[in-house]
Amino acid sequence: xxxxxxxxxxxxxxxxxxxxxxxxxxxxxxxxxxxxxxxxxxxxxxxxxxxxxxxxxxxxxxxxxxxxxxxxxxxxxxxxxxxxxxxxxxxxxxxxxxxxxxxxxxxxxxxxxxxxxxxxxxxxxxxxxxxxxxxxxxxxxxxxxxxxxxxxxxxxxxxxxxxxxxxxxxxxxxxxxxxxxxxxxxxxxxxxxxxxxxxxxxxxxxxxxxxxxxxxxxxxxxxxxxxxxxxxxxxxxxxxxxxxxxxxxxxxxxxxxxxxxxxxxxxxxxxxxxxxxxxxxxxxxxxxxxxxxxxxxxxxxxxxxxxxxxxxxxxxxxxxxxxxxxxxxxxxxxxxxxxxxxxxxxxxxx
Amino acid sequence: xxxxxxxxxxxxxxxxxxxxxxxxxxxxxxxxxxxxxxxxxxxxxxxxxxxxxxxxxxxxxxxxxxxxxxxxxxxxxxxxxxxxxxxxxxxxxxxxxxxxxxxxxxxxxxxxxxxxxxxxxxxxxxxxxxxxxxxxxxxxxxxxxxxxxxxxxxxxxxxxxxxxxxxxxxxxxxxxxxxxxxxxxxxxxxxxxxxxxxxxxxxxxxxxxxxxxxxxxxxxxxxxxxxxxxxxxxxxxxxxxxxxxxxxxxxxxxxxxxxxxxxxxxxxx
Numbered sequence: 062x063x064x065x066x067x068x069x070x071x072x073x074x075x076x077x078x079x080x081x082x083x084x085x086x087x088x089x090x091x092x093x094x095x096x097x098x099x100x101x102x103x104x105x106x107x108x109x110x111x112x113x114x115x116x117x118x119x120x121x122x123x124x125x126x127x128x129x130x131x132x133x134x135x136x137x138x139x140x141x142x143x144x145x146x147x148x149x150x151x152x153x154x155x156x157x158x159x160x161x162x163x164x165x166x167x168x169x170x171x172x173x174x175x176x177x178x179x180x181x182x183x184x185x186x187x188x189x190x191x192x193x194x195x196x197x198x199x200x201x202x203x204x205x206x207x208x209x210x211x212x213x214x215x216x217x218x219x220x221x222x223x224x225x226x227x228x229x230x231x232x233x234x235x236x237x238x239x240x241x242x243x244x245x246x247x248x249x250x251x252x253x254x255x256x257x258x259x260x261x262x263x264x265x266x267x268x269x270x271x272x273x274x275x276x277x278x279x280x281x282x283x284x285x286x287x288x289x290x291x292x293x294x295x296x297x298x299x300x301x302x303x304x305x306x307x308x309x310x311x312x313x314x315x316x317x318x319x320x321x322x323x324x325x326x327x328x329x330x331x332x333x334x335x336x337x338x339x340x341x342x343x344x345x346x347x348x349x350x351x352x353x354x355x356x357x358x359x360x361x362x363x364x365x366x367x368x369x370x371x372x373x374x375x376x377x378x379x380x381x382x383x384x385x386x387x388x389x390x391x392x393x394x395x396x397x398x399x400x401x402x403x404x405x406x407x408x409x410x411x
Numbered sequence: 412x413x414x415x416x417x418x419x420x421x422x423x424x425x426x427x428x429x430x431x432x433x434x435x436x437x438x439x440x441x442x443x444x445x446x447x448x449x450x451x452x453x454x455x456x457x458x459x460x461x462x463x464x465x466x467x468x469x470x471x472x473x474x475x476x477x478x479x480x481x482x483x484x485x486x487x488x489x490x491x492x493x494x495x496x497x498x499x500x501x502x503x504x505x506x507x508x509x510x511x512x513x514x515x516x517x518x519x520x521x522x523x524x525x526x527x528x529x530x531x532x533x534x535x536x537x538x539x540x541x542x543x544x545x546x547x548x549x550x551x552x553x554x555x556x557x558x559x560x561x562x563x564x565x566x567x568x569x570x571x572x573x574x575x576x577x578x579x580x581x582x583x584x585x586x587x588x589x590x591x592x593x594x595x596x597x598x599x600x601x602x603x604x605x606x607x608x609x610x611x612x613x614x615x616x617x618x619x620x621x622x623x624x625x626x627x628x629x630x631x632x633x634x635x636x637x638x639x640x641x642x643x644x645x646x647x648x649x650x651x652x653x654x655x656x657x658x659x660x661x662x663x664x665x666x667x668x669x670x671x672x673x674x675x676x677x678x679x680x
Contacts, residue, residue: 129502129534133545140538168525193537196510203509203521203533210528 065410072409082343084363088371091324091331092286094221095374099123101146101219103161105153105227107292107335107356109144114365115223119375122146123218125211141190146219147211150187153227155270155319156240156262161186162277165212170205173234174241176250183249184208185241194249216281225335226271226316227292229262230299230308244300259300261312267319275323275330287330289320293339295354313340335364412437412675415481417452417459417555418490420445421572421658423646425490428664430648437668440479443646444469447492449551457482457563459555469646481559486566486675492552493609494543495572496633499601500589502534502542510536513595536604543608553612560616566678567619568671571609573659574602576640577630582656598633620674625666628659639663 069075070086094100096119102112115122128142141148152158163169164186174185181194182201187208195201215222232244235258246252262270271289278285291313299308317336324332339348339360346353348360356364359381366380414437416422422443429436442452442459444466451463461467461477470477481487507514507529514533521529547553556567579586580593592598609621630636643651643658651658 125528126532127505129506129539129542130504131498131501131546132538132542133549136538136541136545139541140535191535191537193535195535199518199522200509200514200533200535203518204535206524206526207521207529207533210526211532214528 067410069410075409077343082341084338084367085370087334087337088367090333090371091328092221093374094120094372097121098220099218100221100223101215102223102225103145103149103152103158104223104225104290105151105292105294107227107294108151108223108225108290110356110361110365111223111225111290112143112145114369114378116143118369118378123215125214125218126208139192141187146215148187148190148208149212150190151227151242152224153242154229154231154240154262155226155267155274155316156231156260157186157242158224159270159274159277160240161212162274165209166277166281168206168209170202171234171237171239173237173239173256175201176245178249181249185245185250186239188243188248188250192248213281216278216285219282219285221286221288222278223288223290224274225290225292226267226320227294228296229267229312229315230296230301231260231262232257232300233260261301262315264315264318267315268322271319271323275327285329287327288333289324289330290333291316291320291336293336293348293356297354333368335368338364338367412486412672413440413484414438414486414488414671414675415440415442415459415479415484416488416490417442417447418488418552418570419443419447419492419572420646421491421570423644423648424573424659424661424664425488425667426646426648426664427642427644427661428668431661432665432668437485437672440475440484441473441646442470442475442479443473443490445646447551449554451551452555454555454558454562457559457565459559472647481565482563484565486568486671486678487559488568488570488671489552489556490570491572492555493550493569493571493612494546494605496574496601496605497589498546499543499605500592502539503592503597503601504588505531506534507531507595508536508539508597508600509533511597511600513597513600540604540608540611543604544612547608547612556613556616556619560619564618566675567616568674569609569613569619569621570667571605571621571624572657573624573639573663574629574633574635576656576659577634577637578640578654579634579656580631582654586656593631593633598631602629602633618678622667622670625663625670628663628666635659635663639666 070083076083099121100115101123102108112122123146126147128137137143141150176183176185182198183194184205231240233240245257295309296305299305301308320332324330339356348357350357362381366378369375369378416439451466453460453462459479459481461470467477507517606623613619613621628639639659639662641660643660
């Protein structure tokens, strides 16, 4: 019978009977990570945690654009050093990753991304990395070009590229199709409704963008393994016209589906379910801070302990004491709705 | 005028200046040891307390009690203990500041299509300044000044470590990064960045004056002229090694003492 030979982790009820919803069974890596492997990272804000833990582990974090020696930690972070494998800031969308890689390969600048504010010059494709801007356009162009070469250099070093998908919503320059990590005018630049447009990338576009990005990475590094994750951090705001909860659900659903599809189609692409750990119903939102958006330190630690725990060659990350799957008065209370799927429970191993 | 001078080995330039001063020189409590570090001295309210046995020994030799109430002096002078020109140069060990004039050639090289990554990556001037400011904010002097400001309104003077001696450029097989910075013509920019970073780090603390190294004592735009490093001494008043390039002598100390008089007088009015 189908289901009868499946492991306990395949059954909701059996997962629920354990303290942590069988968290250690949640992730079986496709490829093993071993000490000394070189890991590159990119993605949304949540991805910064991955870099931090990789740096503290026996893995090596690829960093082709390091901060000056002895720069204080606060300055390092404020100027976008050490957050990822190069100083690209947050890469929220698959389109942004694709564009970054295409620019790196083509050594290409976009005039529409040379932003200004109060006489200072900002890189519209990573405006937060120089919060006070640069002194001239020539200086900005030099910084951007050298940055792109260091992005390319990541693939001379990396064994594994970890990308955390964050958003589907973005802003683009209508004429060129260039996408920005923030709307023009928020940090620098100027919003012009005739030049800039909101874009909410769908399944097909996200899949194509990510596929193209993977192809580009493989051209630079044929043996590269790729690990995808989805950020569990909800949208701060949506320009889609929808309620922010609906917009978040749409965005994360697209990203989760694309990540799953990519991983299913390619033996060298894996998916790690950090999204599920933080957002999953069994954990009842316990890993979110009071604003229901930011992930708690304990939540990050649970994610990382699950990840490192799945790679026995690496030293484990301690799992903090965690709230269990939410208990109810009667866990077997019948669902009031008719649900054929519930019948599958009967096939679970005893 | 009664001062308490707190700091590291650079306090000795003021000691030597005072030794040579005529009548009317300020009365000074010396609270210093070479390389005064975090935790070796601590504030309890407005009382500065020695916490390190070596500092206690040093204070005994200077005739200073191990606890000094800083509210009892006209001004407190902190010398050194922030970031020096050496620290500023260390940040440039692998990087070049893109906003400085010397970087024009690098900027042109970087903006050439399909060029290789720069051997020395660019760092922006704001990032460099922020790094210096950050180092100062984490320093023993900044922590003590901040703590003192919470406990007392006594005027505070901050004297950053003097720029190294012009002799540094004549040393053999030493200070290669410093010499590279000088060769690129970046020395004056390093010196002005140090001034700006100190002023930013202590901005907002009322009654705190950050002293600039007097123009007449500066050689080549970023070093201490030889006339002002001559006769530099240790805290024990003994001579420093011939090849010392870190310390300034009584001539610079005298210029600072004159500045202090003006500042304290102005604050008293």
